[in-house]
Amino acid sequence: MLRSFLRNLHSGPLALQLRRFVAVGAVTAGIQMVLLWLFVDVAGLFYLLGALFSIEITIVLSYVLNNAWTFEATQNTGTAEYLYGLLKTNVVRGTAIPIQLAVLYLLVESLSILYLAANAVAIFVSGIYRYVLDAKWTWGQ
Secondary structure, eight states: OHHHHHHHHHSSTTHHHHHHHHHHHHHHHHHHHHHHHIIIIITOOOHHHHHHHHHHHHHHHHHHHIIIIITGGGOOOSHHHHHHHHHHHHHHHHHHHHHHHHHHHHHHHHHOOOHHHHHHHHHHHHHHHHHHHIIIIISOO
8 A cells, every 4th residue: 555655656647646745744744743842842731732732733734735736626615615625624634633643642652752753653654544535535536
């Protein structure tokens, strides 16, 4: 599955869309990491709570960027359609939150990996899941 995903990034019918999704994901992952650091190291929140807040903020940002750029051919336009798409991506990405938080928790608590490094792995693991569901349901492809 990972091999197929990587091959499709380079060539294939969805190559451009996959590259854009990965680019948006990389940008929002970076923002999520900064937000997580701010919530934990600056504001003093528990790392899982900080992760939850940073994830939700980047869910909204990811939707805005993906709707405008990644899925521009099938983007949600009009107020009702746009808000419905935002709701759908929140459902998709909301179901990925337990996956991301579980991976984060296991890496930090079981393997003593620093929370920011563990979060990067957790973002990647849940990213494949999010792409498949977002492409199929949020933007109906």
